[in-house]
Amino acid sequence: MRVAFEGTATIGQVTTFDDERVQPESSTGDRLLDAERQVKARLGGKPLDFASLDAISNIYRAAAAVRRRAEADVLADYNVSFGGFTILWVLWVWGEMETAQLAEECALAKGTLTGMLTTLEKQELVKRTKVPADKRRVTVALTESGTDTISELFPKFNAFESSMTAGLDVAEMQTLAELLRTVTTNASDNDD
Amino acid sequence: MRVAFEGTATIGQVTTFDDERVQPESSTGDRLLDAERQVKARLGGKPLDFASLDAISNIYRAAAAVRRRAEADVLADYNVSFGGFTILWVLWVWGEMETAQLAEECALAKGTLTGMLTTLEKQELVKRTKVPADKRRVTVALTESGTDTISELFPKFNAFESSMTAGLDVAEMQTLAELLRTVTTNASDNDD
DNA sequence: CCACAATAGTTCGGTACCTAACGACTTTCC
DNA sequence: GGAAAGTCGTTAGGTACCGAACTATTGTGG
Numbered sequence: 151m152r153v154a155f156e157g158t159a160t161i162g163q164v165t166t167f168d169d170e171r172v173q174p175e176s177s178t179g180d181r182l183l184d185a186e187r188q189v190k191a192r193l194g195g196k197p198l199d200f201a202s203l204d205a206i207s208n209i210y211r212a213a214a215a216v217r218r219r220a221e222a223d224v225l226a227d228y229n230v231s232f233g234g235f236t237i238l239w240v241l242w243v244w245g246e247m248e249t250a251q252l253a254e255e256c257a258l259a260k261g262t263l264t265g266m267l268t269t270l271e272k273q274e275l276v277k278r279t280k281v282p283a284d285k286r287r288v289t290v291a292l293t294e295s296g297t298d299t300i301s302e303l304f305p306k307f308n309a310f311e312s313s314m315t316a317g318l319d320v321a322e323m324q325t326l327a328e329l330l331r332t333v334t335t336n337a338s339d340n341d342d
Numbered sequence: 343m344r345v346a347f348e349g350t351a352t353i354g355q356v357t358t359f360d361d362e363r364v365q366p367e368s369s370t371g372d373r374l375l376d377a378e379r380q381v382k383a384r385l386g387g388k389p390l391d392f393a394s395l396d397a398i399s400n401i402y403r404a405a406a407a408v409r410r411r412a413e414a415d416v417l418a419d420y421n422v423s424f425g426g427f428t429i430l431w432v433l434w435v436w437g438e439m440e441t442a443q444l445a446e447e448c449a450l451a452k453g454t455l456t457g458m459l460t461t462l463e464k465q466e467l468v469k470r471t472k473v474p475a476d477k478r479r480v481t482v483a484l485t486e487s488g489t490d491t492i493s494e495l496f497p498k499f500n501a502f503e504s505s506m507t508a509g510l511d512v513a514e515m516q517t518l519a520e521l522l523r524t525v526t527t528n529a530s531d532n533d534d
Numbered sequence: 535c536c537a538c539a540a541t542a543g544t545t546c547g548g549t550a551c552c553t554a555a556c557g558a559c560t561t562t563c564c
Numbered sequence: 565g566g567a568a569a570g571t572c573g574t575t576a577g578g579t580a581c582c583g584a585a586c587t588a589t590t591g592t593g594g
Contacts, residue, residue: 188435201515202503206408208522213405214449215529216398243380257406262581264544286542286589311394314528323397326521329514330400336506337407454551456574478559478572
C-alpha cells in the first residue's frame with residue numbers, strides 16, 4: 151500500500167486499487183463492509199447512499215426467499231402458486247369482486263390476472279360471472295372447492311408466515327410492516 | 343348488533359356474520375383492522391398471527407412495487423431487467439466469478455442464470471470463459487461495454503433506491519435491512 | 535341517434551423464473 | 565486404470581408476470 155506524500159493530502163484517498171478485490175467469503179457484517187468498500191472504489195468519489203442500497207436490496211432478496219420457500223413448503227401440496235394463493239385469499243377475505251379491484255388488491259397487472267384466473271378456473275377454484283348490467287365487467291368468486299381449499303390452506307400459510315418471522319417480536323414485525331408500507335407508497339407514487 | 347345476555351359471556355363473541363362484508367375502501371389503518379376482522383371471522387376461532395401476516399405480505403408487496411418502478415423508471419433506458427441489473431452489479435463489484443457463485447450471489451436458480459447470461463451475452467454486456475483446469479466450469483466477467491453500462495447505470499439506480507426510502511432516516515433503513523435479513527435467514531434455513 | 539371517447543377484460547409477444555432431466559467432465563475407489 | 569458416483573452448466577417444459585395492442589361494450593356531445 152502506497153502512502154501519499156505529506157502535504158499532498160488535498161487529493162484525498164487515491165486508493166490505487168489494481169483490481170485486488172476481496173473475495174466474497176467473510177461473515178455478514180464483514181461482507182457488508184467489503185461490499186461498501188468495493189462499490190465506493192468503483193464509484194471513484196461519487197456519493198453513495200449505502201443505507202438505501204442495503205435496505206432496498208434486502209427487500210427483494212427477502213421476498214424471493216420467502217416466496218420460494220412458501221411455494222416449496224406450503225403451496226406445492228395444493229398445486230397453487232404464490233400469486234394464485236393471494237387471489238384465493240383476497241376472495242376469501244373480501245368476497246366476490248370485480249377483476250379490476252382484484253388486480254389492484256393483488257398488485258397484479260390486469261393482463262396477468264386474466265391468465266391466472268384462467269388457471270384457477272381450470273382447477274375449479276374460482277368462477278367468473280358476467281355482470282348483467284355492464285357486459286364489459288366480470289366478477290370473480292370462489293367456488294365451493296375454492297373455499298374449502300383456502301380454508302384449509304390459509305392456517306398452514308399463516309403458520310408458515312409465523313415461522314418466517316421467528317426471532318422478531320410483535321413490535322418488530324409491526325415496524326417492519328410499517329417501514330415497508332412507506333417504501334411501497336414511495337414506489338407507487340405516480341408523480342415524478 | 344346483538345348483545346349477549348348477561349351471564350352467558352363465556353361463549354365469547356359469536357359474531358353472527360351472515361356475509362355482510364366490509365368493502366375494501368377505507369384508509370390504511372382501517373383497512374388493516376377490517377382485514378383482520380374478516381380473516382378472524384373466516385377462521386372461526388382458530389388462532390391467527392396477524393402481525394406476521396402483515397409483515398410478510400408487505401415484503402412481497404414492496405418488492406413487486408419497487409421492482410416494477412425500477413424497471414420502468416431506471417432500467418428500461420438501458421434495456422436491462424431487474425435480474426440482469428443484479429448480475430451486472432455483482433460482477434462489477436466483485437469482479438469475474440464462476441457461475442455457481444454468481445447464481446448464489448444473485449439468489450437465482452442456476453438454470454435461470456444460464457438463460458439470463460445468454461441474454462446479457464447477446465447484448466455483449468458479459469462474456470463467458472471456460473476454465474481450462476476444469477472444463478465443466480465457466481467464469482463470467484463484464485465486457486468493456488458492460489462495465490461502461492453498469493458504471494453509468496448504478497449511480498442512477500442508487501439515486502432511485504434513495505427515492506424509495508424517502509421518509510426514512512438512516513437508522514430506520516438499517517433497521518429495515520436488519521429485520522429483512524432475519525426473515526431471509528429464516529426462509530433460507532434448510533432444516534425443518 | 536350516431537360518431538367517438540372512455541373503459542373493462544382479453545390476447546399477444548416477450549422475459550424471467552422455477553424444477554427436473556441431461557450431457558460433459560472430474561474424482562474416487564476398487 | 566476404468567467403472568461408478570459426483571459435480572458442473574445447459575436444456576426443456578412450464579408458469580407467472582409485464583406492457584401494449586385489441587375487442588367489446590358503455591357513456592357522451594352534436
